[in-house]
Amino acid sequence: MNATTSVHVEKLTKRFGAFVAVDAISFDIAAGEIWGFLGPNGSGKSTTIRMLCGVLEPTSGTADILGFNVARNPEAVKLRIGYMSQGSTLWADLTVQEHLRFYAGLYGMSGREREERISSWVQRVGLSERREQLAGTLPGGYRKRLALACTLLHAPQMIFLDEPTAGVDPVSRREFWDIIVGLADEGTTVMVTTHYLDEAEHCNRLAMIYNGTIVASGTPEELKHLPQIGTMVEVLSSDTVGVLDAVEHLPFVRGAGLYGSSLHVALADTSDIERLNAALAEHDLPAEAARPVLPSLEDVFSAVVQPQ
């Protein structure tokens, strides 16, 4: 572990009774990095984050955050991190301003400094007009904005965002990511989970977790070149659904899925392209010839989290 490593995790495990939610995972996150954590529902993302933040005690394994061991020195860690949990964490009967003042108080801010920080964050997340509004009456996306502001108010060195953009409209999602990328540029380390794979493209590095085990990790580019994805081809068609039905069960097709207005088909290797084109012609499907494309993160995700 050195100064440029913000998170160092070794063989971290969490069992709930006999069920292993997180199974001896190890990874590092470099300082100032946006580290994306992807995985299907129930794969162990939130459980991992909650262990890193000191909410859950790991069954075994260790985690160091910003050079402090979470188990031995939780107070030092807590002072320096921000955590936005997956569920709602707001009090319906407190206003936007009261929430921010509360969190400011917990981190020892007061007076002018407190008010200035609150004003600046209220503006940054677009809540200036709603300062006096009760959190319970805020629309869903705005609640997430408030939760984000509460998490960031004390300028943490490292933030954990568990599905920060769930239930947020596309325009607001882009604003969220502008903020996250901006923070990383200023040197904040970010660990973030999401189910929107287009968002994952913003991450410097990604890890995919499945059944409590990290099944793939690397930069988005590296992941797209993983050997187990094989060859990804794109098929353009006026009837993508019909084509999908036809090719899905071909023996040499590993997987197929709609991607925008086209169809992505995963093949074992390039030699299968000919066979696919032949099959398309044979069934007289209204499709152009398949051509190789760079897999999307969705393709990667499907390839690594589904048992072959």
Added chain:
Amino acid sequence: MNWRRAWTIALKEYTQFFRDRRTVAATMLMPLIQVVLYGYLSSDVRYQPTVVWDLSQSAESRQLLEAFTNSQYFSMKYRATSMGGVVRRIADGAALAGIVIPPNYATLLHQGKTPQVMVAVDASDATAARTSLSVAQAIGSSVSANIERKAIAARGIPIPHVGVDIRARAWYNTALRQEVFIVPGVLALVMQFTMTFLSMSTIVRERELGTLEQLVVSPIRSSELMLGKMLPLMTIGYINVTAILLMAIFWFGVPIAGSVILLYFTVLVFFFTTLGMGILVSTIAKTYIQATQLIQFFLMPSMLLSGFIFPVDAMPVALRALSYLVPLTYFLTIVRGIIIKGIGIDYLWPQIALLAALGLGVFVFAVTRFQKRID
């Protein structure tokens, strides 16, 4: 201990409490409604612990005491050798009734005169006192009737009516008013019920909401969180106590015989128990519903065992032993002692000490458990 962080929590709790008008109204009105409701309830008492000062020491006096015992309303638990002894037993709550038999009791009886026996009853509990007094009067007449019959049998001639004049006297609550007894009881019960419930729900709700998780990740320590949560509850508790006392004085015309400062101090001591119990339940229960059910296991027995409904002295020995483990038992004795009897710390210190010990035990145990269970 970081006071600003604790105060931040307290401020949030105050804001939330006073924002919800219905909760405020319910918390403030409930105690007053209870004072009125319980005012109409009454209690029946048997086996009142009784202190006896028998100056006659005769077969006749023993016979009289036997009559008292057989009535089942009096239980001769203490012997005194002076008036001071009788007074002390009743003042410290050990005895609820006192019987004083004059030295010339047997002589007067044989002379065909009416001896005077004094029966004093602690009338803090008006209903119980009223019952004891009428029983005592009845015993007086029946004893005289018996003696009459024996005299006739012995001499075969009519003799003048001889009776035992039971000089029954109610102490403390001389007017035998039920409200006087009810006010301290309700005060104790409200302190127990409202405080335990509020302290339990303030934490369980936070857990259910998911906000507790957010607090755990912040630098706040368990002790600061606890203090911040408890401070507003104590304020509410004191507002309730004050409301009940004001209602007692100005509505029912019940005076507070003892020191209000001592009363407020023992309320503070009692907070350890009630708030501690609330925290303890919140460390066990996962949901609010679970917590409300769990808390009944504590609230119900302590209400039944404490002497609020059934006097502790009328309980079977095993239950009586159990009642000494219930903090409410002590608090009830203390509050009744201060409000009705006007007794001070010189009589009440053992009760206060035991209450503090029990409360501190519960509180420390609860807070330690909470630290471990913060996940």
